[in-house]
Amino acid sequence: MTINQISVFLENKYGKLSEILALLGKENIRIIAATVADTSEFGILRIIVNDANKACRLLKENNVNANLTDVLAIITESAAGTFAATFALFTKAGISIEYMYCFSVREKSILILRTNNKESALEVIRRHNLEYITENDLINL
Amino acid sequence: MEYWQEEIETMSRDRLEALQLSQLKQTLTAAKNSPFYAKVFAEKGVSVDDIKSSNDLQKLPFTTKDDLRDNYPYGLACIPLKDCVRLHSSSGTTGNPTVVLHSAKDLEAWANQVARCMYMVGIRNTDIFQNTSGYGMFTGGLGFQYGAEKLGCLTVPAAAGNSKRQIKFITDFGTTCLHIIPSYATRLAEVMYAEGIDPCRDTKLHTICIGAEPHSEEQRQRIEQLLGVKAYNCFGMSEMNGPGVAFECKEQNGLHIWEDYTIVEIINPETLEPVPDGVIGELVLTTINREAMPLVRYRTRDLTCILPGVCKCGRTHKRLARFKGRSDDMLIIKGVNIFPIQIEKILMQFGELGSNYLITVETVDNSDEMLIEVELSDLFTDDYSVLQSLTKNIVHQLKDELLITPRLKLVGKGSLPVQEGKAVRVKDLRKL
Numbered sequence: 001m002t003i004n005q006i007s008v009f010l011e012n013k014y015g016k017l018s019e020i021l022a023l024l025g026k027e028n029i030r031i032i033a034a035t036v037a038d039t040s041e042f043g044i045l046r047i048i049v050n051d052a053n054k055a056c057r058l059l060k061e062n063n064v065n066a067n068l069t070d071v072l073a074i075i076t077e078s079a080a081g082t083f084a085a086t087f088a089l090f091t092k093a094g095i096s097i098e099y100m101y102c103f104s105v106r107e108k109s110i111l112i113l114r115t116n117n118k119e120s121a122l123e124v125i126r127r128h129n130l131e132y133i134t135e136n137d138l139i140n141l
Numbered sequence: 142m143e144y145w146q147e148e149i150e151t152m153s154r155d156r157l158e159a160l161q162l163s164q165l166k167q168t169l170t171a172a173k174n175s176p177f178y179a180k181v182f183a184e185k186g187v188s189v190d191d192i193k194s195s196n197d198l199q200k201l202p203f204t205t206k207d208d209l210r211d212n213y214p215y216g217l218a219c220i221p222l223k224d225c226v227r228l229h230s231s232s233g234t235t236g237n238p239t240v241v242l243h244s245a246k247d248l249e250a251w252a253n254q255v256a257r258c259m260y261m262v263g264i265r266n267t268d269i270f271q272n273t274s275g276y277g278m279f280t281g282g283l284g285f286q287y288g289a290e291k292l293g294c295l296t297v298p299a300a301a302g303n304s305k306r307q308i309k310f311i312t313d314f315g316t317t318c319l320h321i322i323p324s325y326a327t328r329l330a331e332v333m334y335a336e337g338i339d340p341c342r343d344t345k346l347h348t349i350c351i352g353a354e355p356h357s358e359e360q361r362q363r364i365e366q367l368l369g370v371k372a373y374n375c376f377g378m379s380e381m382n383g384p385g386v387a388f389e390c391k392e393q394n395g396l397h398i399w400e401d402y403t404i405v406e407i408i409n410p411e412t413l414e415p416v417p418d419g420v421i422g423e424l425v426l427t428t429i430n431r432e433a434m435p436l437v438r439y440r441t442r443d444l445t446c447i448l449p450g451v452c453k454c455g456r457t458h459k460r461l462a463r464f465k466g467r468s469d470d471m472l473i474i475k476g477v478n479i480f481p482i483q484i485e486k487i488l489m490q491f492g493e494l495g496s497n498y499l500i501t502v503e504t505v506d507n508s509d510e511m512l513i514e515v516e517l518s519d520l521f522t523d524d525y526s527v528l529q530s531l532t533k534n535i536v537h538q539l540k541d542e543l544l545i546t547p548r549l550k551l552v553g554k555g556s557l558p559v560q561e562g563k564a565v566r567v568k569d570l571r572k573l
Contacts, residue, residue, distance in 0.1 A: 007523035011552050037525070041532070041550055044525065063555035065521040098524070114523075
């Protein structure tokens with residue numbers, strides 16, 4: 001139910017993101033999903049890749065502050081109201097969403113999300129039989 | 142031309158040097174009463190009888206800030222504590238602070254020294270003098286207070302901060318003179334203009350004493366224009382009492398250092414040999430009229446030179462050039478002395494941080510700002526709030542230590558210049 005996401009500390013500095021992406025590209029790391037969040041002082045790049053362990057090792061070897069975080073990957077129909085219905089279940093269970101990003105593939109939406117309580121979130125997924133995707137399936141999409 | 146003490150201020154060099162020699166001998170005799178100098182003089186074989194001319198000063202050992210720290214708090218006291226009436230201590234918490242002791246006679250002499258400076262720049266007993274220095278351990282507070290009272294000014298001990306209150310005092314009380322740090326002078330002027338007060342038109346300010354912070358000639362002129370005043374550079378340091386050590390006269394060309402109070406030397410900080418007038422070196426001062434805690438050849442670490450030639454004002458006491466920096470890594474920001482090691486000690490307490498950091502000091506909107514960039518260690522978190530509260534926590538601890546609030550920027554590992562050999566931790570971009 002959980003998949004590995006790489007988080008990278010990004011200085012607010014011209015060319016920094018390009019530099020990191022180029023590094024990954026050169027080593028044949030394919031990026032499946034990505035998001036960048038920023039504050040005034042720094043940003044965090046979050047990516048799902050085809051080989052998280054390799055990518056993380058690679059970044060660290062190149063002196064980039066990075067780590068692996070496990071996040072949830074839930075599948076919904078790409079239709080009006082589906083996100084709302086899913087999130088209502090988490091809200092009802094007292095779970096907060098720390099961050100979320102999503103992408104759509106063939107009428108399906110894949111939600112990558114991190115909550116403040118992983119165990120409770122997994123329980124919600126099991127109890128309501130929410131569709132999710134494994135890391136292996138995600139990589140082979 | 143008017144002088145506070147004409148005879149002393151315009152004394153011939155010969156007479157002044159003779160006076161210095163006799164006071165130096167008295168000082169050395171008194172200094173032996175302190176545990177510290179008793180030991181040092183015995184070790185170095187210093188005898189007062191060996192001092193026959195001012196050149197013999199070079200036979201004496203130097204005193205450093207570390208000596209003051211190592212002999213904290215009373216190791217340099219030359220008279221019994223019952224005869225001391227005040228002490229001032231530095232604020233740092235890194236290692237031992239320094240302590241300077243004063244007898245009643247010392248305080249009287251210090252007040253006279255400050256009064257002499259103030260009189261020199263045209264401040265009179267008809268003036269209303271507002272002191273914006275912090276009171277307490279910071280010598281700019283009480284030092285100017287007693288000097289201004291000695292001179293007979295109506296003094297307003299406003300102390301530091303709260304610009305609106307300062308402005309209210311200036312306008313309500315008809316303040317004519319200020320003692321203020323240069324960056325705060327520009328700040329105060331800005332607040333006045335923002336409040337619709339034109340200091341040139343709506344206040345009676347005419348003379349201000351600016352010091353405790355390095356500043357450029359351009360900054361002085363700016364302050365003079367903004368406030369419609371004459372601004373005079375003053376130099377002091379807590380080890381040498383505080384304010385009043387050296388002060389500009391109306392010529393605004395160098396700071397007269399009162400040679401009946403201190404013997405001034407400029408040395409090459411590497412070879413420790415004296416340098417000629419006009420050559421920049423480290424200022425070394427010997428107190429010659431202090432009884433509680435005289436200091437012999439104290440290495441101030443401030444870099445300056447003696448201006449050659451005589452001053453048009455008629456005073457014979459030597460003039461120091463505007464200060465050029467430090468021979469150690471101490472930074473002076475908003476009147477506060479900061480050593481990079483203080484910052485390093487705080488940063489190194491955080492496991493989330495790496496060991497590479499860079500301190501940048503620059504002038505932003507006429508105010509000195511400190512930016513500390515520090516690399517993260519491997520312990521990286523995905524969580525923003527963790528990074529933000531980490532930043533906040535570090536800044537909080539730095540503020541407690543430094544007494545000023547720096548800006549902190551977390552940067553990625555390897556993004557600061559790699560330090561080879563002697564690490565360059567400080568970039569001072571202020572124009573001096």
